[in-house]
Amino acid sequence: MNDVFQLSVIAGILTSAIRLATPYLYAAIGETFSQRSGVLNLGVDGIMLLSAYASFYVVLNTSSIWLGLLAAIVVGLLMGLLMSFVSVTLKAEQGISGIGLYMFGLGLSSLLFKITIGTVKTVTGFQPVKIPLLGNIPVIGEIFFNHSLLVYGAFLLVPVAWWILEKTTWGLRIKSVGQNPAAADSLGVNVDRVRYVSVCIGAMLAGIAGASLSISLLNLFQDNLTAGQGFIAVALVYFGGWKPVGILWGALLFSTVNAFQLWMQVLGVNIPSDVAIMLPYLLTIAALAVTINRVRQPAALNKPFERGES
């Protein structure tokens, strides 16, 4: 009896962790593309918010989850174009413009929500889809193979992003632009174009991250729905050493500890709630302190590229 109980708790923690990791994976892997090309986009949270709103609004009015997802991607793209215009074409300080983008997304999403929806409503978003056969395996099936499509998508993104970055010419271009834009430029790579595309890919993924909250995991929208998840995603990029697999581990660590502390509270384990809430952050900071490898940071990160300079 006790064993079954324990197994069910572990299964519960892992199921929760996988759900919780989803928005972080989209946003952090998106941010990896951006940072690998040399652009620090701190506006992820703002993009997530605006896309979360857009997809929620579309699903509320059309009942089509796919149109909702499309809306999130389009809004992400527009925000990405704005960020690239400011940081690549106008060569603004990236950190500051990212914060600006965040505040823009936060303000605009709250404003639009107020005008067009006004109060808390819920929609029917992406539902859990049980994968045939695999989903029927006891315990394992419940943990890994009974989630919504956006959850599967987030985990599939890890190998896809790895493949793009490590195995394609396009990935090589992104990395070279982020490492040494002058050299890439001299070899005929269009630095600005690569950065534009990378930032936009990142922003579209941030958009999907937002949609994964508003039309899949929570199925509602509220002011400041993300509560800062976009910033944690940026931290995860550093944690993961700018590598998709590293980000996967980081996101899973953070989410698992978070799910663990929730379960500890539910089971009435006698620890102060404040300590439980701090746990995921403490552990992440500790892990970061031990594992960080600054050498991997793209050399040209946060540096606007000007032809002929240096």
Next chain:
Amino acid sequence: MFKRLIVVMVLLALLVTACAKPTPTAAPMTEVPATEAVVTEAPTEAPTAEPAKTFRVAVVMPSAVTDMAFSQSMYNALLAVQAEMGGEAAMEIKYSEGMFKVPDAAAAVRDYASQGFDVVIAHGSQYGSSVQEIAPDFPDVTFAWGTDVNTFGMPNVYAYTAAAEEGGYINGVLAAMLTKSKIIGVTGPVEVGDAKTYIDGFTQGVAAIDPTITVSKTWTGSFSDVALMTEAAKTHIAAGADILTGSSQSVVGSIGAAKDTGKVLWFGTQQDQASLAPELVVASQVYDWIGMVKEIIAQHLAGTLGGKTYILQLKNDGLKIAFNPLYALPADVLAAGQKAIEDIKTGKITVTP
């Protein structure tokens, strides 16, 4: 290079303000009162003016006025009082919402006070020190803040709070009679204020019916983290809970999680939450600030600007239990709930906060 940076900053600033302007509340900034000042400065010159003067109330709140919880309960009360007093001509309401940053809220409170509003309400227990600092500078303005009981001994400060434990107790009694799994989940935000007292009361109500029922509690450490609140609710459900309750504006996530299962029941507080899941919300404790707001206004007109603490209770009709008419509550459970309400009103049952 540097010039470009400036151009960009200006551009961004324009963008942000452009979309913040239509509703002052879009971004958590303090431009709102400033723009208001331009429009309404003239008539406020003489604070003790003629009888036809519009009574002006401003409120600063941490979340949105449509949050289905704490902020909305106050906003709805103000609207009701406004309607009763004769509409916008008789009473003007200005609000700043989304003021989760205390310095922003403090700036808004000061702006409203300096614009000559008659009553400025700081609707958040985190705003206490701001009110304490600002109120002495504006001796003609009534300040009200909550939820707390401390008026700082100032003659122009009211404090207000809700005896949330009372409604919590009622919800607990009802929940204890409805649970089949004997496990009830509580999704709390931060272990302070009315969130804590509501949950303490709820636990006492459950124990009064059946002490063997497990009431497990989670805290997310945030009033607004909907994602974590949702996951906390899902965790309770996975652990076997068939009834959930909780407090703060982030419980919309918990209600969503209950709704996903189609059978887990919900008990609300602060605001009637039945519309969020009409089949699953059994009852909600509703904060009714109307009586208090009316009294504060009447007192202000009579020359008393503060110095008192208001406590919403069942017996003064500040707290009400809204039974969801769409949920078929068994007659014996309803009767037990109503008996508990009467017993608290008459003092037969005391709930410790």
